[in-house]
Amino acid sequence: MNLKELYQEIILEHGKNPRNLGKTNDFNKDAKGHNPLCGDNVHVYLKLNGQKIVEDISFEGSGCAISMASASIMTDLIKGKNEHEAKEIVEDFLGMIKENPELKSEKLEEDEKTKLMCLSGVKQYPMRVKCATLSWHTLVSAFEDKIDQVNTEN
Amino acid sequence: MKHEAELVEYGQELLQKNNSVKLIGSPKNKGGVLSFTIEGIHPHDVATILDEDGVAIRAGHHCCQILHDKLNIPASSRASVGIYNTKDDLDKLNNAINNCKKIFDLK
Numbered sequence: 534m535n536l537k538e539l540y541q542e543i544i545l546e547h548g549k550n551p552r553n554l555g556k557t558n559d560f561n562k563d564a565k566g567h568n569p570l571c572g573d574n575v576h577v578y579l580k581l582n583g584q585k586i587v588e589d590i591s592f593e594g595s596g597c598a599i600s601m602a603s604a605s606i607m608t609d610l611i612k613g614k615n616e617h618e619a620k621e622i623v624e625d626f627l628g629m630i631k632e633n634p635e636l637k638s639e640k641l642e643e644d645e646k647t648k649l650m651c652l653s654g655v656k657q658y659p660m661r662v663k664c665a666t667l668s669w670h671t672l673v674s675a676f677e678d679k680i681d682q683v684n685t686e687n
Numbered sequence: 688m689k690h691e692a693e694l695v696e697y698g699q700e701l702l703q704k705n706n707s708v709k710l711i712g713s714p715k716n717k718g719g720v721l722s723f724t725i726e727g728i729h730p731h732d733v734a735t736i737l738d739e740d741g742v743a744i745r746a747g748h749h750c751c752q753i754l755h756d757k758l759n760i761p762a763s764s765r766a767s768v769g770i771y772n773t774k775d776d777l778d779k780l781n782n783a784i785n786n787c788k789k790i791f792d793l794k
Contacts, residue, residue, distance in 0.1 A: 536736070536739050537736070540736065571731045571746065572747070572748065572755070572762040573761075595761055596731075597732045599732070661735060664731065
């Protein structure tokens with residue numbers, strides 16, 4: 534997939550209609566992420582139940598199409614997963630976007646892998662990888678109750 | 688200097704006529720840069736898409752985050768001209784911006 538195809542798919546799907554945009558009611562975990570180089574901002578909200586399953590997840594933010602689409606896709610995939618599964622998916626995604634040719638996690642259904650692989654074209658543009666990964670690092674920070682804001686330059 | 692000034696003036700005229708493009712700054716003595724935003728498209732996306740069309744610009748804060756806060760914009764795009772540029776390059780910039788707008792479905 535070349536970059537223009539990537540943008541077509543992302544813009545149509547998630548740019549105009551981002552999934553899970555907003556602030557979750559009764560969230561019990563949250564974290565903020567920021568890319569100081571370009572101004573991408575994201576705030577991820579989680580509602581975990583007693584079994585550590587993500588009952589609800591949402592995000593607020595402003596930034597480039599890739600960062601917002603990645604956040605939108607992420608919230609779609611993580612909803613309903615438990616914390617352990619979510620973290621495994623995050624590791625898988627980060628591995629794929631940086632170097633691995635495909636997603637390996639068994640915690641993802643085939644159609645979920647297809648959705649996530651839409652972002653694989655970003656790895657041809659190393660400068661944009663941080664845009665794609667910002668919300669995912671922020672998600673982990675939310676799970677781990679980190680106080681400091683996620684910063685792509687740390 | 689005269690060459691750069693002519694190019695910047697040409698570039699400003701082109702971009703001013705371009706809907707959705709907003710030029711930033713209009714000082715009397717202008718350097719060889721055209722800073723702009725495109726409504727609805729983040730500068731990072733503008734830069735990457737323009738790159739595909741062979742037009743290299745910078746995007747981000749250009750080492751002046753405070754100014755961007757003051758202008759209430761998350762980031763900006765910046766094209767600069769030098770002795771090696773021609774009006775043709777600015778036409779290419781404008782065409783590439785139009786392609787970018789098409790991808791984002793802007794008029």
